Amino acid sequence: MRGTIPAVLSMLVGLGATAQAHLTYNLSGYGAGIAGSTNGADGSPTVVPPATWTNGGQAGYLGALPANWYVGLHDAEDVHTVQTGLAPTPPPTSLLQQVNAYNDSTDPDLPTDAVLAVGGLSWTDPSNGDQGWGHGLDYGLIHVTPLDTITEAGPVKLTITLTDDPTDAVSPQFAYALYAGWDTSTTSVRHQTFTTNPTPLDNPLGSTGLMLVDFAVAPGPGETLSRSYDVDPTSDGKYTLFIGALGGVSGQYQLVAGLFPSGGATNEELEQCLTDLSDTMASLDAVTADADADGVPDQKDACAATPAGQPVDAEGCSQAEFCGEFPVTSKAEKKACKKADWQNDEPVMKKKDADCQFVKSAGACQATL
Numbered sequence: 001m002r003g004t005i006p007a008v009l010s011m012l013v014g015l016g017a018t019a020q021a022h023l024t025y026n027l028s029g030y031g032a033g034i035a036g037s038t039n040g041a042d043g044s045p046t047v048v049p050p051a052t053w054t055n056g057g058q059a060g061y062l063g064a065l066p067a068n069w070y071v072g073l074h075d076a077e078d079v080h081t082v083q084t085g086l087a088p089t090p091p092p093t094s095l096l097q098q099v100n101a102y103n104d105s106t107d108p109d110l111p112t113d114a115v116l117a118v119g120g121l122s123w124t125d126p127s128n129g130d131q132g133w134g135h136g137l138d139y140g141l142i143h144v145t146p147l148d149t150i151t152e153a154g155p156v157k158l159t160i161t162l163t164d165d166p167t168d169a170v171s172p173q174f175a176y177a178l179y180a181g182w183d184t185s186t187t188s189v190r191h192q193t194f195t196t197n198p199t200p201l202d203n204p205l206g207s208t209g210l211m212l213v214d215f216a217v218a219p220g221p222g223e224t225l226s227r228s229y230d231v232d233p234t235s236d237g238k239y240t241l242f243i244g245a246l247g248g249v250s251g252q253y254q255l256v257a258g259l260f261p262s263g264g265a266t267n268e269e270l271e272q273c274l275t276d277l278s279d280t281m282a283s284l285d286a287v288t289a290d291a292d293a294d295g296v297p298d299q300k301d302a303c304a305a306t307p308a309g310q311p312v313d314a315e316g317c318s319q320a321e322f323c324g325e326f327p328v329t330s331k332a333e334k335k336a337c338k339k340a341d342w343q344n345d346e347p348v349m350k351k352k353d354a355d356c357q358f359v360k361s362a363g364a365c366q367a368t369l
Contacts, residue, residue: 022072023080024053061141063183065190065207070141071257076156079258117252122244123175123196130197134190134205137244141182142257144237155262161226165252171222172251177242179210180235210240
């Protein structure tokens with residue numbers, strides 16, 4: 001199954017605007033009065049006051065629990081990333097990039113650095129009989145649709161992979177509960193005990209229409225959860241994911257939700273595939289990071305702090321940086337540096353003619369003594 005990772009990753013990164021239509025984030029969840037939110041932890045779930053979604057709505061959710069995000073899965077091999085954090089270049093199909101784009105075009109003052117996070121006592125609190133608290137949870141909506149079309153070639157599995165967000169400085173111990181259905185109650189309230197011990201219950205927090213499918217708790221802080229489930233046609237393709245943390249440590253998370261044909265691989269192979277994919281997505285940000293925005297990734301940039309707007313060579317160095325300590329204030333000095341072949345990083349001058357000698361190990365052109 002590992003051989004399928006490049007194809008899945010290519011699908012995630014390459015879908016662009018089309019894939020973003022299957023993800024939407026409820027900005028009302030920011031709290032502090034932004035976009036209809038009522039306090040520092042709550043957001044408007046649906047209509048009163050109206051929720052503000054980044055991508056045109058959430059396909060008919062009517063419950064009172066404040067859904068934070070929606071993922072639509074529309075074919076038998078559909079995969080989407082719910083990502084958060086301070087990633088400098090989030091994948092174009094990620095929810096974080098969508099939120100950033102929405103904020104840039106709508107209100108640049110809206111926060112973009114921590115759109116998804118859960119409280120550290122949302123799954124278990126010793127002072128609450130080892131039960132959790134609903135107000136510290138995140139609520140995600142998953143919709144497998146159109147179900148008949150997706151399953152016409154055979155059963156499919158829904159795979160959930162929950163990982164720690166590496167961009168914050170903490171490693172929470174995450175847990176989740178997966179329910180078939182969406183809340184349809186107008187009176188459900190998150191500000192109450194969320195029962196997790198010994199197991200979560202159907203219709204938690206006064207909700208209606210939520211039947212527990214499974215729950216999982218990470219073995220320890222920062223560790224990944226990954227499980228696969230047969231899509232049940234009686235659920236109408238609608239699932240709700242409650243995400244929380246225990247141990248008193250709050251933090252941000254990343255989640256990959258995807259569909260795979262049931263006969264294509266074992267559950268263990270699917271889980272390992274998405275775990276590897278999640279790790280790959282995290283490393284992708286590091287590979288493409290470009291702190292000085294000169295077009296050369298940090299991992300290949302020999303001059304990591306090039307001033308803005310200056311042309312650079314293949315090594316990420318401006319002409320002045322290429323010449324290093326050799327001053328380029330006069331015409332003759334600039335000519336000497338140019339002869340050293342800036343932008344191709346290969347010295348072409350004969351040593352006896354060089355006023356400026358390229359030192360490959362230093363990645364710069366230095367004055368000849």
